[in-house]
Amino acid sequence: MTSSSPSLDALFTWIRTESPTHDRAGVNLMMDLVVAQMQDAPVAVERLPGTEGLGDVLVLRAGPQTSEPGTLVMSHLDTVHPVGTIDNDLKLRIEGDRLYGPGIYDMKGGAWFALEAFKEVARKGTAARPMVFLVTPDEEIGSPITRPMIEDLGRRSAYALVTEPARDGGQIVTARKGVGRFDVHVEGRPAHAGSRHKEGRNAVYEAARQILAIEALTDYGRGVTTTVGMVSGGTAVNTIPQHCRFPVDLRVETVADGAAVTAAILGLTSSNPDFKLSVTGGMNRPPYERTEATAKLFDHAKSLAAEIGFDLVSAPRVGGGSDGNFTAALGIPTLDGLGIDGDGAHTLQEYGLISSIAPRQKLMARLLETLR
Template sequence: MSSPSLDTLLTWIKTESPTDDPAGVNMMMDLVVAQMEGAPVAVERIPGEPHGLGDVLILRAGPETGEKPILLMSHLDTVHPIGTAKSDLPIRIEGDRLYGPGIYDMKGGAWFSLEAFKEVARNGSAARPLVFLVTPDEEIGSPLTRPMIEEIGRGAAYALVTEPARDNGLIVTARKGVGRFDVHVEGRPAHAGSRHKDGRNAVHEAARHVLAIEAMTDYARGITTTVGMISGGTAVNVIPQHCRFPVDIRVETVADGEALKAAILGLKPHNPDIKITVTGDMNRPPYERTEGVEKLFQHAKGLAAEIGFELISAPRVGGGSDGNFTAAIGTPTLDGLGIDGDGAHTLQEYGVISSIAPRQELMKRLLETLR
């Protein structure tokens, strides 16, 4: 990787862009627009400000043949708060590792995929029309961009997602579906000493449901249920009136997702004097390895072999991505095409510098050969 390219990527990492900072995300979108200057790429910018988010970019290039396009997808929002690069995760190069917030998830993969997209556009070598969707909200479940992803995805021949590679470069061909729910338990407050029997303890009721929800985990079927936070009560000597907790579920099949959704939305209080309110839904549908996905993977595997590296598919991944949406509507989808590395969402996040050139070449060749 040449030093000018590395300097450009370092600029990307220095431009911190957590989802909840639209100004930071839009600085990233500005960098993408600048990156496309001089190339035959049509840029559409959709304001995210009315939704409290950064903007969305839709880049179009390639032959105007009317054929179904190849859809590429990257997100430029991260989970790290502003200031992380100057404190807890300083940007640095250690051997073949580039450390910094968002380098692995997923600025490294987005950057080199945009480079491949631009090169193919300039060369006029695309196999079919190209659409590159750059989003500001993936880390919070893509509430703004999911309809765009599904609309473009329905009309696309293939979807390529630049989320990071897994475990030393493995590509992603299947992901679990993700569900998110919020549970509110409302009891009756009372003095913990003089009026204890008059109270209805919301924390006690919630605890029983937390145990039941966690017990829904079934590793053999690829089902996990997690209550990762809980809040309730006002003082140590008050019977708590309120308790709230979120629920995260991961499933391998649509049927399991619907079954768990029904179970969690249908929670009933053990005490009739207590009220339970549940909101939420399946956030991302399962991404299954269909025949179309398998064919696409084998094509990519052959291209990688020509380039000089072995492309291996990871086992089904537990985390979701925007690839879940395109796969669920039947568009053959390849994910994990981004940079190799590790530490997503942690203060040890890094990308492997030497993985960039071969994976950029793979992306370029996919855009030139997918018929």
């Protein structure tokens, strides 16, 4: 396959380098590519070994060497697609303006051109503030090893820019729901389904009761949703199940609703003392609420986009979480959705729009040069 533009060859290499979160080797190959990308630029590269079996973390620094709060840029290089996807179900290809491939939209396209913008501004020496670019390996599973680092760097930053993909038609993100994750385990009493049915206590049956209670917590008017998407229980069709387990997904718009619904889920009780019910978990990402400071940051980005030649629109509150949730919750003005335009995140129809790369790369560069 040949590119329509020589400048995209490096991006094609990125897409061919498959990097699902738990494939440490693949993620670290992506980190190698970033290190190589920065070799000829005045950028300090710090590489931190990953923990818990996950890939490494990169912290890139450039710009003025002062103690003032800087501008933090964040990208993740892990994807959800298993190794082999590019050879089978989602081949790298160009169809018109669409560039297809695993991870191109979420979020290798945005990470790649943001790094190019970062490098360009570093070379020119035109950054308005110290610049820090955090490249992470674990966002797709909730950033378990990098959250402390994100929050530490966030507290020392004046602004945070996140290269998650743009929304419908290139919209930017200025608010996201918070995300909660819980695990529920029901233990009953096993018995033969034929000869000892009355002695059994069906854990799947009790789990179904709990699922109904959890799903009933959904309140669209408040922007609260609860979802049980997987259930696992039982050992044989003719055995009363002793165990049943299921995870719960929670989305909320406000910190208060996060606390209230978390308390409701953790406070679930069994309908019968013969069942043991265990619930663990909590809020995984705090809500990212649009503040006056973030609105002002968006207005600045919108004016820069107009100078470049495109209209920047803010999306309504987004349901999915990102690392921007962490910085926004700390009160740091945060712009998200600065990545490539396209569609199909986490699907086998994932693509990015080639035409969105140059203008959005220029927008990132101008933000780094003008955020004072």
